[in-house]
Amino acid sequence: MNTNTYQRYKDPKTCFIPTCSKTDLKNPDLKFFTVRKELKERWCQMVGRKCPSRALFCCEDHLNFEEDLENYGQWISGAKPRLKINATLKNFSKKPLTAINMNMEDRPSTSSAAGMQVSHSIDSAIQCDKRIGVSNKYVMAQAKTQTRATQFRGRKIKERVIPSRMMQLPNTEESPNQSPSLFGTSNFDSSSSAQQEHIEKRGREHLLKIIANKPKLFLGLPKSFWWIINFIAQECSCLAFHIILTFFKLKNNDSFARMSEEFQMARSTIRLVFEKNVVVLSTYFQNCIYLPPLTEIKKKLPLAFKIRYSNVQCIIDCFEIQIEKPSDPEKQAQTWSQYKSCNTIKYLIGCTPAGYISFISQGYGGRTSDKAITEWSGFVDVLPLNAVIMADRGFKEIESLLSTKNGKLLRPPSVFANQKMLKKDVIKTKVIASLRVHVERVIRRIREFHMLKPHSVVNNKHIKYLDDLVIIACGLSNLQNPIIKDV
Known part of the structure; x- marks a missing residue:
C-alpha cells in the first residue's frame, strides 16, 4: 500500500x-x-x-x-x-451526549481563550456532577490546557455552577427528517415540502398580482384590455398564466434563468412555454393588423394631414433588430447591415396617419434594400386602387411598383450634389418630414418591447420566432392609446 x-x-x-x-x-x-x-x-x-x-x-x-x-x-x-x-x-x-461534549468540541484549540474555556467548563461540570449526583462516567477527568502549539499559563477565572436544567440531556436520537437551520430545527418531510410549495405559490401569486395592477409596465398590455388574456386562453386552448409568461419575456427580455426565480418554475419549462405560445399568440394578433378603409382613416385623420394630405392612407418605413453573428459565412453576408454596422433582421412597417399599424412584413437580411423588401413582402398587394403612400427618400424606386395599382408616392424631393434645392422643395421636404415622423413614433413604441430593441442581440435560437414576436408587439401596440391625441 x-x-x-x-x-x-x-x-x-x-x-x-x-x-x-x-x-x-x-x-x-x-x-x-x-x-x-x-x-x-x-x-x-x-x-x-x-x-x-x-x-x-x-x-x-x-x-x-x-x-x-x-x-x-x-x-x-x-x-x-x-x-x-x-x-x-x-x-x-x-x-451518548453529555453536557460537556454537547457544548464543546474534542479538538484541542490553538487559542488561549479556548483552552481556558475548556478547562473551566470541565471543572465546573465535575463540581456540578458531584453536587447533583450525576454520574461522571463519561466526564473527562483531565484536560490538556497546554499542547505543543499552546504553551501558556491560563489566568484564574471564578467558577460558575451549571444549573441543573442545563444538565438535562436532550434526545440524542434526532429524527432523520430534522436538520439544524438558522431558525431552529426544520423538518424536511412531506409537510415541509408542501409548505415550501405553498410559499412558492404565494410568491408567484404576489408577482402576478403586481403584474395585474400594472400590465402595461410588465406586459405592454393596457389595463383596459386585461380581459383579452382569458379570452385568448379560451379561444386558443392554452393557459392564461402561459400567455402572461410570453408577454413578460417579450416586454422585459429577462433571461430564462431569471424568470425561473421570479415565477418559481424550471428554466426549461419556461423556455418551452414561451416557444409554444409565441406561435399561438402570433396567429391571434395577426388579425389585429390590417389596413382600414379610406373612410375610416379619414374619420381619425390628424389635423396636420387634413390641410394638404388628406388622401394619405399609409406611411411606410423600415426598422432593424440586431441578432447574434451567424456561424454560416453566407448568412453573415446576408444579414450584415451597412447602416447599423452589425448583423440585423430588417422589417417593413406601415401605419395609418393616426398611428394604427396596418402592415408588417416578414424579416429579411440586413443587406436587403427597401425596394426589394417592398416588392417581396406583398405590401403592394394589400393596397387598394389609387392609394397614396408617404415614405422617405430611400423608397423613391418603388414608384414603379405602385403604378401597377395607380398608386401615388409622397416623398421628399431628391437632393443632388451640384444643385441647390428650390425654396418650394425645401418647404415640401420639411412638411413631409414633419408628417412622416409619426411612423417613427410607432417604431419607437415597438422598441418598448425589449426583445425588439435596436441592439437587443437576439439569440440565434430565437431568430425563427422573431417574425411572430414582431407581430405580437404590433398587435399589442394597436391596443394602446393613439400616438396622436388630437384625432
Missing part, C-alpha cells in the same frame, strides 16, 4: 469518533481520511456527538478502503483519497 504522506494541517488530525482517541501524532502509521460534508451530520449522529462546522477526520480502523473509497485505485497510486457518499462506519461504539 502506498505510504505517501500529505501536507499536515497545523493541528493534529484526531479521529472524530468520541470513543476513539487516535491521532496522527500518537499513531503515525494510521491513515486519516477527511469526512465529506454530505456525511458529517449523519456520521456525527451515529457516533453520538455534535456536528461541528470544521473539518472532521476518521482513522482507517473504522473504514474499508475498497468499499468506502470512490478513488481506491488512484489513491494507491498516490492520489488524494475521497470517501464515497454512501460510505459506512465500522468498528465503533456510540457514545
Whole structure:
C-alpha cells in the first residue's frame, strides 16, 4: 500500500469518533481520511456527538478502503483519497451526549481563550456532577490546557455552577427528517415540502398580482384590455398564466434563468412555454393588423394631414433588430447591415396617419434594400386602387411598383450634389418630414418591447420566432392609446 504522506494541517488530525482517541501524532502509521460534508451530520449522529462546522477526520480502523473509497485505485497510486457518499462506519461504539461534549468540541484549540474555556467548563461540570449526583462516567477527568502549539499559563477565572436544567440531556436520537437551520430545527418531510410549495405559490401569486395592477409596465398590455388574456386562453386552448409568461419575456427580455426565480418554475419549462405560445399568440394578433378603409382613416385623420394630405392612407418605413453573428459565412453576408454596422433582421412597417399599424412584413437580411423588401413582402398587394403612400427618400424606386395599382408616392424631393434645392422643395421636404415622423413614433413604441430593441442581440435560437414576436408587439401596440391625441 502506498505510504505517501500529505501536507499536515497545523493541528493534529484526531479521529472524530468520541470513543476513539487516535491521532496522527500518537499513531503515525494510521491513515486519516477527511469526512465529506454530505456525511458529517449523519456520521456525527451515529457516533453520538455534535456536528461541528470544521473539518472532521476518521482513522482507517473504522473504514474499508475498497468499499468506502470512490478513488481506491488512484489513491494507491498516490492520489488524494475521497470517501464515497454512501460510505459506512465500522468498528465503533456510540457514545451518548453529555453536557460537556454537547457544548464543546474534542479538538484541542490553538487559542488561549479556548483552552481556558475548556478547562473551566470541565471543572465546573465535575463540581456540578458531584453536587447533583450525576454520574461522571463519561466526564473527562483531565484536560490538556497546554499542547505543543499552546504553551501558556491560563489566568484564574471564578467558577460558575451549571444549573441543573442545563444538565438535562436532550434526545440524542434526532429524527432523520430534522436538520439544524438558522431558525431552529426544520423538518424536511412531506409537510415541509408542501409548505415550501405553498410559499412558492404565494410568491408567484404576489408577482402576478403586481403584474395585474400594472400590465402595461410588465406586459405592454393596457389595463383596459386585461380581459383579452382569458379570452385568448379560451379561444386558443392554452393557459392564461402561459400567455402572461410570453408577454413578460417579450416586454422585459429577462433571461430564462431569471424568470425561473421570479415565477418559481424550471428554466426549461419556461423556455418551452414561451416557444409554444409565441406561435399561438402570433396567429391571434395577426388579425389585429390590417389596413382600414379610406373612410375610416379619414374619420381619425390628424389635423396636420387634413390641410394638404388628406388622401394619405399609409406611411411606410423600415426598422432593424440586431441578432447574434451567424456561424454560416453566407448568412453573415446576408444579414450584415451597412447602416447599423452589425448583423440585423430588417422589417417593413406601415401605419395609418393616426398611428394604427396596418402592415408588417416578414424579416429579411440586413443587406436587403427597401425596394426589394417592398416588392417581396406583398405590401403592394394589400393596397387598394389609387392609394397614396408617404415614405422617405430611400423608397423613391418603388414608384414603379405602385403604378401597377395607380398608386401615388409622397416623398421628399431628391437632393443632388451640384444643385441647390428650390425654396418650394425645401418647404415640401420639411412638411413631409414633419408628417412622416409619426411612423417613427410607432417604431419607437415597438422598441418598448425589449426583445425588439435596436441592439437587443437576439439569440440565434430565437431568430425563427422573431417574425411572430414582431407581430405580437404590433398587435399589442394597436391596443394602446393613439400616438396622436388630437384625432
